[in-house]
Amino acid sequence: MTDVNDVPKVERPPGVPMSQWPSAYEYVLPTGAPGTVTLTIDGREVKAQTGDLLIKVAQDHGTYIPRFCYHERMKPVGMCRMCLVEVEGMRGMQISCATVVADGMVVHTQSDAARQAQDGVLELLLINHPLDCPVCDRGGECPLQDTTLAFGPGESRFVEEKRHWEKPIPISELVLLDRERCIQCGRCTRFADEIAGDALIAFGSRGAHTEVITFPGDPFTSYFSGNTVQICPVGALTATPYRFRARPWDLSAVETSCTTCSVHCRGALESSSNRLVRLLGVDSEPVNHGWLCDKGRFGYEVVHSEDRVRHPMVRKNGELVECSWPEALDVAAEGLKRALELNGPKSVALLGGARGTNEDAYVWARFAKGVVGTDNVDAQLGDGIPAEVALGLPEATIADLDRAAAIVVVGLDLKEEVPVLYLRVKRAAEELGVPLIELAPRDQGLTRYASTSIRSLPGEQGETARRLADALGGARGTDAGADAAAALLEGRAGDIVVVLGRGDLAESAASTVRAATELARLPQARFIVALRRGNVRGAMDLGLAPGFLPGRVTLDAGREWFGHAWGSVPATVGLDAEGILRAAEQGRIHALMLLGTDPHDDCPDHALAEGALNAAGFTIAIDAFVTDSTKRADVFLPVTMWGEKAGSVTNLEGRVQRVGQKVSPDGTAMPDWRIAAELALRLGVDFDLEQPEEVQDEIARVAPAYTGIDSTLLRRARDGAVAPVADHRDELVLGPVSIPLTDARWEPIRPGLDAVELEDAKTANDEADALRADRLTSVAQSAGAPPAPALHRFTGGVTDTAPPARDAYALRLVTGRTLYDGGITVAASDSLSELVADPVLLISPQDRDRIGVEDGAEVRVTSARGSLTLAVRADAAIGTGTAYLPFNLPGSGVSDLVDLSTAVTDLRVESLS
């Protein structure tokens, strides 16, 4: 074993200032040579890897050592001293959270000396703890309570008055701090610093006065603050949305995936009295490591919003009035039939579907393409990446980021759009040493962790990507920035993982497509297409995209296969969202279905969306809320939301996971897919689908990329299944028969497989192997079926047009998504709606001085499309010649400025003073 004190010697080159000395004084645990060691824990011989921590090895072998500060996802600090154990031959007690295993080590976790030490630590930790368990939210699920009961002395010799603090104090809008209960384990402060990178909380003062502090006027406004509440081992940190809402023993939980964005973090969704009250992060290794963002964690409030539509409505005398389901469905079906009879299937269009489950997407796709016969179907709103690109690029998984040769982030601000993916990329760059190359128009969340940041003006992203791809491909010498990026890869083997998104909705998607085309030339490039909407990937995968049929096959490739499976498919490729809106604007869409989408507020081109919604014919809203778009509907069909329905969803890496139902909906709302089936029935086709599992089985049978991902596999796959499963079979972890959706335990909450008894494991593995083999051979070939179509591959070839020259007085607009936006999840959640910022136009300090305005002054912003008046502020993160305005903030009106048909959006900014 390496000596702990054996700090490597550092050469101190003469004449070099101390600040540039190489540093070897990091706190590094000795690891020794790689290999296996054998040690004895409580009389049992166990094997472990060198470098493993004693506390973890013991736990993996069934011996739980009590702890408060230790958390598997963070570095050990040894602050709480709870995990003391006796190690033969070592003087005194050892903290097992920071003790590395060694060959021949003999450990006692329950000897008299160890128990006495644990007693002592607990007695000390409880000196100032108020023991106000009856009024504490943590009571009943409190690690301090549980550990005291299991390991503590039961009585205290400390009878003095405990310390008192003002309680509780808010440290942010969402988190309250009760300092009396704090045991100074440092989990929250370490999380904020190490994991989130927002060290806005720290320990202040010392000794008995130690407290968690924020700096005055600088609250803990981290997008990840809710995680500190979950990992706090006492009731010191509580979340305002949950505080005093429930007692742990009244809660029941299902395991689910959060669908706020497309990362699909695993979570345990809890309810009390048919009300959702809490979402806890579940520690899924391939997805979220147990973390959630605050929007995902607290967004469940939207489900119980007063503004939900609970019953179907039809328009009578100009007003939407409640009616029965049969009446609403009949009216909807009649409207569709009329449009079909008078104007044919091309006059019918469907927008949306990215908010539902895979079952919703599949049945609606089957309805639109197989029954109505229209291919005018798009789950995006001109703000995404075309399906032919998104579904056809070579793919990487989230876990691939950890072992990539390099990560290239193109365009989007991960922190704002897919926050937990941001944590993963940050970890890869910061902890695992993966070079991070950022290509963006401005400084954003990841910039401080980027090895190199390449800036480009809107419209020039494709060209910048070409130079980067050239340099990465070996052709250097034309671009210094690209050469610097390529130099980072020297000596590194493996894939280049490209995280691709739309960072700027004011430039056309062609720019992003061109960037993808250029980078896809690299043989080692693999992509994570980071589109933000909850289940946009599942929706596109299952056919809610023009030119595609379920399972990532094009309309042409799948025509025969789906003709056999469904009866018929559309004759020609239909319109995408932009095309649908333009056709509607020109009066060519006679029936429009809005499937949980709000083009009015969410399409980058407001004038186009407004014109289209006004001119569209018969409009059916399938939604949970009356929005600026759905208020114009002729029929309103209310749907159940996340938490109210079971099913499956596909995240941005193509991972299919289950979502669970926890509460029953108020009113008579139905799952989206059932509405499609009901409408199909009224148009003369019986899908014969009663349960989501039946839809899953049909998907597994007919959607080529989802072959084998049926209800049985989904019930048994702990971490879900990445589609196509044939390419990812080694990653499948399968349980026996069915994995229960667990009751949440406090930390870290494991995915369902932990519930499997150890003795079942072997059977489980055998069965799993059989099931795995089964998946690969069971491409259901009914008699007379045509051969299964090949999956779509994107071959590039899309070119963007060079953006027009920017005149010297204009600023080029960048508008990106922001986490707390004007979307319904935020607007209808009481806790989150408070967090929405006021829209401010950000420009570079140079441009501010040139225009001659003060920070905070009102300016008039004019594009070729429209104009706005709003406040301006200089920000060094913004590149000269560009202006940044967040998209879809209430009052920002940025979509009034954007014209989807132009490559870029140039602005004139005039001072009003």
Place this chain on the structure above:
Amino acid sequence: MAFSDVNLTRARDIVARYPRPKSAILPLAHLAQDQDGWLTAEAMEEIAVLTGVTPAEVQGTCSFYTMFKRRPCGSLLVSVCTNVTCLVTGGPAILRHLTERYGDDDDVTVEEVECLAACGGAPALQVNYEYHEQLTPEIAEALVDDYKAGRRTPRTISGAQR
């Protein structure tokens, strides 16, 4: 800006002396306290910028040490020991007397401290961390008055020689 131009240059020099900028938090806090007479919130924010950490981390570090005054403080800091030896030789009487005498005096801050490790000369106190031993309330008052009147030159509020 919290630091004067001269001190900002010094601050940057100090940061450059350490392998990691974060290590310069304490010397910069001393510099700021000597400049302003106490450690202001603005100074902590600027130290955060200079050392690449958050203001919360600077406050966390500085609040660990009682020698950083995070509220306005007199230019003379009188630290009176009342630990065991000083307790039995008259420390509390000195503390009481000085507290009453200078209670309304903005130039003088009187504080009670733990053992100053000057038991051999008890009762003892420090004025801006300069030791004075074998005192009575009267001698202590005269001493502080000497400082006030300029007959003695105090160290800086952080205890550095001028």
